[in-house]
Amino acid sequence: MSAAAEPLATAPDPFAHLALFYRDDREYLDGTLPFVRAGLAAGEPVAVAVPGDRLRLLRDALGDDAAAVRLVDMREAGRNPGRIIPGVLRAFADDRPAGKRVRIIGEPVWAGRSETEYPACVQHEALINAAFRGRAVTILCPYDAARLPARALADAHATHPVVIPAGPGPEYRSDAYAPDAVAARCNEPLPPVADAMTFPFAAASLPGARHAASGEGRRLGLTGVALEDLAIATAELTTNSVRHGGGSGVLRVWGENGRVVCEVRDRGRLTDPLAGRHPAPHDQRGGRGLLMVNLIADLVRVHTGDEGTTIRCWFGPR
Secondary structure, three states: OOOOOOOOOOHHHHHHHEEEEEEEHHHHHHHHHHHHHHHOOOOEEEEEEEEEEHHHHHHHHHHHHHHHOOOEEHHHHOHHHHHHHHHHHHHHOOOOOOOEEEEEEEEEOOOOOOOOHHHHHHHHHHHHHHOOOOOOEEEEEEEOOOOOOOHHHHHHHHHOOOOEOOOOOEEEOOOOOOOOOOHOOOOOOOOOOOOOOOEEEEEHHHHHHHHHHHHHHHHHOOOHHHHHHHHHHHHHHHHHHHHHEEEEEEEEEEOOOOEEEEEEEEOOOOOOOOOOOOOOOOOOOOOOOOHHHHHOOOEEEEEEEOOOOOOOEEEOOO
Protein backbone atom coordinates (compact mmCIF):
# COMPACT_ATOMS: atom_id res chain seq x y z
CA MET A 1 0.00 0.00 0.00
CA SER A 2 1.28 3.46 -0.82
CA ALA A 3 1.98 5.31 2.42
CA ALA A 4 2.26 8.90 1.23
CA ALA A 5 -1.10 9.28 -0.52
CA GLU A 6 0.11 12.44 -2.27
CA PRO A 7 -1.39 13.97 -5.43
CA LEU A 8 0.33 12.65 -8.54
CA ALA A 9 2.96 14.97 -9.98
CA THR A 10 1.16 15.35 -13.30
CA ALA A 11 -2.16 16.45 -11.79
CA PRO A 12 -2.98 19.93 -13.16
CA ASP A 13 -5.37 20.77 -10.33
CA PRO A 14 -3.98 21.52 -6.84
CA PHE A 15 -6.97 19.68 -5.39
CA ALA A 16 -6.43 15.95 -4.81
CA HIS A 17 -9.20 13.47 -4.00
CA LEU A 18 -7.99 9.94 -3.22
CA ALA A 19 -9.80 6.73 -2.32
CA LEU A 20 -7.94 4.43 0.09
CA PHE A 21 -9.07 0.79 0.12
CA TYR A 22 -8.33 -1.18 3.29
CA ARG A 23 -9.29 -4.61 4.64
CA ASP A 24 -8.27 -4.49 8.30
CA ASP A 25 -6.94 -2.20 11.02
CA ARG A 26 -3.32 -2.57 9.92
CA GLU A 27 -4.05 -1.57 6.33
CA TYR A 28 -6.16 1.31 7.64
CA LEU A 29 -3.29 2.65 9.72
CA ASP A 30 -0.72 1.98 6.98
CA GLY A 31 -2.71 4.24 4.67
CA THR A 32 -3.79 6.98 7.07
CA LEU A 33 -0.98 7.48 9.60
CA PRO A 34 1.71 8.49 7.06
CA PHE A 35 -0.80 10.84 5.40
CA VAL A 36 -1.45 12.62 8.70
CA ARG A 37 2.16 12.72 9.83
CA ALA A 38 3.42 13.98 6.48
CA GLY A 39 0.96 16.86 6.74
CA LEU A 40 2.00 17.69 10.29
CA ALA A 41 5.68 17.57 9.34
CA ALA A 42 5.01 20.03 6.51
CA GLY A 43 3.12 22.38 8.83
CA GLU A 44 -0.18 21.71 7.04
CA PRO A 45 -3.52 21.79 8.91
CA VAL A 46 -4.91 18.25 9.22
CA ALA A 47 -8.42 17.04 10.03
CA VAL A 48 -9.74 13.50 10.41
CA ALA A 49 -13.49 12.92 10.03
CA VAL A 50 -14.21 9.18 10.25
CA PRO A 51 -16.63 6.89 12.14
CA GLY A 52 -16.04 6.68 15.88
CA ASP A 53 -14.34 3.26 15.97
CA ARG A 54 -11.91 4.31 13.22
CA LEU A 55 -11.38 7.64 14.97
CA ARG A 56 -10.34 5.92 18.20
CA LEU A 57 -7.99 3.59 16.34
CA LEU A 58 -6.24 6.44 14.56
CA ARG A 59 -6.16 8.71 17.62
CA ASP A 60 -4.51 5.99 19.72
CA ALA A 61 -1.96 5.30 16.98
CA LEU A 62 -1.11 9.00 16.64
CA GLY A 63 -0.31 9.33 20.34
CA ASP A 64 0.80 12.87 21.20
CA ASP A 65 0.40 13.94 17.56
CA ALA A 66 -3.38 13.59 17.92
CA ALA A 67 -3.47 16.92 19.76
CA ALA A 68 -2.44 18.72 16.56
CA VAL A 69 -5.22 17.16 14.46
CA ARG A 70 -8.90 18.15 14.23
CA LEU A 71 -10.77 14.93 15.10
CA VAL A 72 -14.42 14.56 14.09
CA ASP A 73 -16.79 11.61 14.50
CA MET A 74 -18.31 11.26 11.02
CA ARG A 75 -21.24 9.20 12.32
CA GLU A 76 -22.41 12.36 14.06
CA ALA A 77 -21.11 15.21 11.89
CA GLY A 78 -21.79 13.37 8.63
CA ARG A 79 -24.99 11.54 9.51
CA ASN A 80 -26.55 13.53 6.65
CA PRO A 81 -24.06 13.38 3.76
CA GLY A 82 -25.46 16.69 2.50
CA ARG A 83 -23.94 18.52 5.46
CA ILE A 84 -20.39 17.14 5.10
CA ILE A 85 -19.12 19.63 2.52
CA PRO A 86 -20.36 22.80 4.25
CA GLY A 87 -20.33 21.61 7.86
CA VAL A 88 -17.15 19.49 7.98
CA LEU A 89 -14.83 19.85 4.98
CA ARG A 90 -15.34 23.51 4.05
CA ALA A 91 -15.77 24.48 7.69
CA PHE A 92 -12.22 23.23 8.31
CA ALA A 93 -10.55 24.26 5.04
CA ASP A 94 -12.06 27.75 4.86
CA ASP A 95 -10.86 28.58 8.36
CA ARG A 96 -7.21 27.99 7.47
CA PRO A 97 -4.66 30.49 6.03
CA ALA A 98 -4.98 31.07 2.30
CA GLY A 99 -2.31 29.36 0.24
CA LYS A 100 -1.53 26.70 2.86
CA ARG A 101 -2.32 23.14 1.74
CA VAL A 102 -4.95 21.45 3.92
CA ARG A 103 -5.20 17.69 4.47
CA ILE A 104 -8.42 15.93 5.41
CA ILE A 105 -9.29 12.28 5.91
CA GLY A 106 -13.02 11.84 5.36
CA GLU A 107 -14.91 8.54 5.54
CA PRO A 108 -18.57 9.14 4.59
CA VAL A 109 -19.28 5.60 3.35
CA TRP A 110 -19.21 2.84 5.95
CA ALA A 111 -20.76 -0.60 6.32
CA GLY A 112 -24.22 -0.15 7.79
CA ARG A 113 -25.28 2.90 5.79
CA SER A 114 -28.89 2.29 4.77
CA GLU A 115 -30.16 1.87 1.21
CA THR A 116 -31.86 5.25 1.61
CA GLU A 117 -28.64 6.95 2.72
CA TYR A 118 -26.29 5.37 0.21
CA PRO A 119 -27.19 7.43 -2.93
CA ALA A 120 -26.68 10.61 -0.89
CA CYS A 121 -23.22 9.34 0.13
CA VAL A 122 -22.18 8.67 -3.46
CA GLN A 123 -23.56 12.02 -4.59
CA HIS A 124 -21.53 13.72 -1.85
CA GLU A 125 -18.32 12.03 -2.98
CA ALA A 126 -18.97 13.10 -6.57
CA LEU A 127 -19.68 16.72 -5.60
CA ILE A 128 -16.50 17.06 -3.53
CA ASN A 129 -14.59 17.36 -6.80
CA ALA A 130 -16.55 20.45 -7.86
CA ALA A 131 -16.61 21.94 -4.35
CA PHE A 132 -12.79 22.00 -4.05
CA ARG A 133 -11.66 22.39 -7.65
CA GLY A 134 -8.67 24.73 -7.83
CA ARG A 135 -7.92 24.65 -4.11
CA ALA A 136 -4.79 23.37 -2.36
CA VAL A 137 -6.65 20.65 -0.46
CA THR A 138 -5.99 16.92 -0.29
CA ILE A 139 -8.89 14.69 0.80
CA LEU A 140 -8.26 11.00 1.49
CA CYS A 141 -11.39 8.82 1.69
CA PRO A 142 -10.98 5.34 3.25
CA TYR A 143 -13.20 2.49 1.99
CA ASP A 144 -13.55 -0.81 3.85
CA ALA A 145 -12.93 -3.27 0.99
CA ALA A 146 -13.70 -6.24 3.27
CA ARG A 147 -17.17 -5.14 4.37
CA LEU A 148 -18.56 -2.73 1.78
CA PRO A 149 -20.47 -4.14 -1.21
CA ALA A 150 -18.83 -4.25 -4.62
CA ARG A 151 -20.96 -1.37 -5.89
CA ALA A 152 -19.49 0.93 -3.20
CA LEU A 153 -15.95 0.14 -4.36
CA ALA A 154 -16.98 0.66 -7.99
CA ASP A 155 -18.55 4.01 -7.08
CA ALA A 156 -15.32 4.98 -5.29
CA HIS A 157 -13.47 4.49 -8.57
CA ALA A 158 -16.03 6.70 -10.31
CA THR A 159 -15.83 9.54 -7.77
CA HIS A 160 -12.08 9.57 -7.03
CA PRO A 161 -9.46 10.29 -9.70
CA VAL A 162 -6.77 8.45 -7.72
CA VAL A 163 -7.13 5.12 -5.92
CA ILE A 164 -4.80 3.51 -3.37
CA PRO A 165 -5.38 -0.27 -3.42
CA ALA A 166 -5.62 -2.49 -0.36
CA GLY A 167 -2.36 -4.26 0.38
CA PRO A 168 0.91 -3.65 -1.44
CA GLY A 169 0.82 -1.78 -4.70
CA PRO A 170 1.13 1.78 -5.96
CA GLU A 171 -1.68 4.27 -6.25
CA TYR A 172 -3.17 4.60 -9.70
CA ARG A 173 -5.44 6.81 -11.73
CA SER A 174 -8.99 5.52 -12.01
CA ASP A 175 -10.14 4.85 -15.57
CA ALA A 176 -13.74 4.92 -14.28
CA TYR A 177 -13.52 8.47 -12.89
CA ALA A 178 -16.71 10.32 -13.95
CA PRO A 179 -18.03 12.44 -11.06
CA ASP A 180 -20.49 14.48 -13.13
CA ALA A 181 -22.12 11.32 -14.48
CA VAL A 182 -22.34 9.92 -10.94
CA ALA A 183 -23.95 13.11 -9.60
CA ALA A 184 -26.49 12.98 -12.42
CA ARG A 185 -27.24 9.31 -11.70
CA CYS A 186 -27.82 10.09 -8.03
CA ASN A 187 -30.45 12.67 -8.98
CA GLU A 188 -33.01 9.88 -8.53
CA PRO A 189 -36.80 10.42 -8.72
CA LEU A 190 -38.47 10.21 -5.31
CA PRO A 191 -41.88 8.56 -5.88
CA PRO A 192 -44.83 9.83 -3.80
CA VAL A 193 -45.61 7.88 -0.63
CA ALA A 194 -49.18 6.70 -0.08
CA ASP A 195 -51.11 7.78 3.02
CA ALA A 196 -48.86 10.74 3.82
CA MET A 197 -50.34 13.84 5.39
CA THR A 198 -50.69 16.23 2.43
CA PHE A 199 -50.90 20.03 2.56
CA PRO A 200 -50.90 22.12 -0.66
CA PHE A 201 -49.53 25.60 0.08
CA ALA A 202 -48.98 29.03 -1.39
CA ALA A 203 -47.74 32.30 0.08
CA ALA A 204 -50.78 32.92 2.27
CA SER A 205 -50.71 29.43 3.76
CA LEU A 206 -47.03 29.21 4.75
CA PRO A 207 -47.80 29.44 8.50
CA GLY A 208 -50.40 26.72 8.07
CA ALA A 209 -47.87 24.45 6.39
CA ARG A 210 -45.48 24.78 9.31
CA HIS A 211 -48.24 24.09 11.83
CA ALA A 212 -49.45 21.10 9.84
CA ALA A 213 -45.96 19.59 9.72
CA SER A 214 -45.39 20.18 13.44
CA GLY A 215 -48.74 18.64 14.33
CA GLU A 216 -48.11 15.54 12.23
CA GLY A 217 -44.55 15.22 13.52
CA ARG A 218 -45.81 15.37 17.09
CA ARG A 219 -48.49 12.77 16.33
CA LEU A 220 -45.79 10.50 14.90
CA GLY A 221 -43.69 10.77 18.07
CA LEU A 222 -41.22 13.62 17.50
CA THR A 223 -40.47 15.82 20.50
CA GLY A 224 -38.01 18.48 21.60
CA VAL A 225 -35.21 19.56 19.27
CA ALA A 226 -36.18 17.10 16.53
CA LEU A 227 -39.71 18.52 16.38
CA GLU A 228 -38.33 22.07 16.30
CA ASP A 229 -35.97 21.12 13.47
CA LEU A 230 -38.85 19.63 11.50
CA ALA A 231 -40.72 22.93 11.83
CA ILE A 232 -37.67 24.95 10.76
CA ALA A 233 -37.05 22.72 7.74
CA THR A 234 -40.67 22.97 6.70
CA ALA A 235 -40.61 26.75 6.94
CA GLU A 236 -37.37 27.02 4.94
CA LEU A 237 -38.43 24.64 2.17
CA THR A 238 -41.96 25.96 1.73
CA THR A 239 -40.72 29.56 1.71
CA ASN A 240 -38.16 28.64 -0.96
CA SER A 241 -40.93 27.08 -3.02
CA VAL A 242 -43.00 30.25 -2.88
CA ARG A 243 -40.03 32.49 -3.73
CA HIS A 244 -38.20 30.36 -6.28
CA GLY A 245 -40.39 27.36 -7.14
CA GLY A 246 -43.36 28.84 -8.89
CA GLY A 247 -45.20 30.37 -5.93
CA SER A 248 -46.74 27.20 -4.52
CA GLY A 249 -46.05 23.56 -3.71
CA VAL A 250 -47.17 20.48 -1.84
CA LEU A 251 -46.00 19.45 1.63
CA ARG A 252 -46.17 15.82 2.74
CA VAL A 253 -45.23 14.31 6.11
CA TRP A 254 -45.18 10.64 7.12
CA GLY A 255 -43.49 8.13 9.41
CA GLU A 256 -40.81 5.72 8.18
CA ASN A 257 -38.82 3.22 10.26
CA GLY A 258 -39.02 5.24 13.45
CA ARG A 259 -38.29 8.59 11.79
CA VAL A 260 -40.47 11.36 10.43
CA VAL A 261 -40.09 12.34 6.79
CA CYS A 262 -40.93 15.79 5.45
CA GLU A 263 -41.19 16.35 1.70
CA VAL A 264 -41.79 19.51 -0.33
CA ARG A 265 -42.51 19.44 -4.08
CA ASP A 266 -42.73 22.46 -6.35
CA ARG A 267 -42.36 23.46 -10.00
CA GLY A 268 -38.89 25.01 -9.67
CA ARG A 269 -35.59 23.54 -10.78
CA LEU A 270 -32.24 23.64 -8.99
CA THR A 271 -29.50 24.50 -11.48
CA ASP A 272 -26.52 24.48 -9.10
CA PRO A 273 -25.41 20.92 -8.22
CA LEU A 274 -23.92 22.30 -5.00
CA ALA A 275 -27.11 24.04 -3.88
CA GLY A 276 -27.39 23.70 -0.11
CA ARG A 277 -23.69 22.83 0.23
CA HIS A 278 -22.12 26.29 -0.08
CA PRO A 279 -21.25 27.72 3.34
CA ALA A 280 -23.06 31.02 3.73
CA PRO A 281 -20.86 34.11 4.26
CA HIS A 282 -21.39 35.63 7.70
CA ASP A 283 -22.68 38.87 6.18
CA GLN A 284 -25.07 37.19 3.73
CA ARG A 285 -28.78 37.83 4.17
CA GLY A 286 -31.06 35.07 3.03
CA GLY A 287 -30.15 32.25 0.67
CA ARG A 288 -29.57 29.79 3.51
CA GLY A 289 -32.75 27.68 3.24
CA LEU A 290 -31.48 24.38 1.82
CA LEU A 291 -28.15 24.79 3.63
CA MET A 292 -30.05 25.12 6.90
CA VAL A 293 -32.06 22.00 6.13
CA ASN A 294 -28.88 20.04 5.36
CA LEU A 295 -27.35 21.14 8.66
CA ILE A 296 -30.30 20.09 10.85
CA ALA A 297 -31.82 17.03 9.14
CA ASP A 298 -30.66 13.44 9.63
CA LEU A 299 -30.78 12.90 5.87
CA VAL A 300 -31.74 14.97 2.82
CA ARG A 301 -32.48 13.64 -0.65
CA VAL A 302 -33.16 15.90 -3.65
CA HIS A 303 -34.51 15.26 -7.12
CA THR A 304 -34.70 18.11 -9.61
CA GLY A 305 -35.61 18.27 -13.28
CA ASP A 306 -37.80 19.96 -15.87
CA GLU A 307 -40.94 18.78 -14.07
CA GLY A 308 -39.94 20.38 -10.77
CA THR A 309 -38.02 19.71 -7.57
CA THR A 310 -38.64 17.36 -4.67
CA ILE A 311 -36.74 17.73 -1.40
CA ARG A 312 -37.20 15.02 1.19
CA CYS A 313 -35.69 15.14 4.69
CA TRP A 314 -35.67 12.74 7.61
CA PHE A 315 -35.82 13.50 11.36
CA GLY A 316 -35.38 11.02 14.19
CA PRO A 317 -35.32 11.20 17.98
CA ARG A 318 -32.42 13.22 19.38
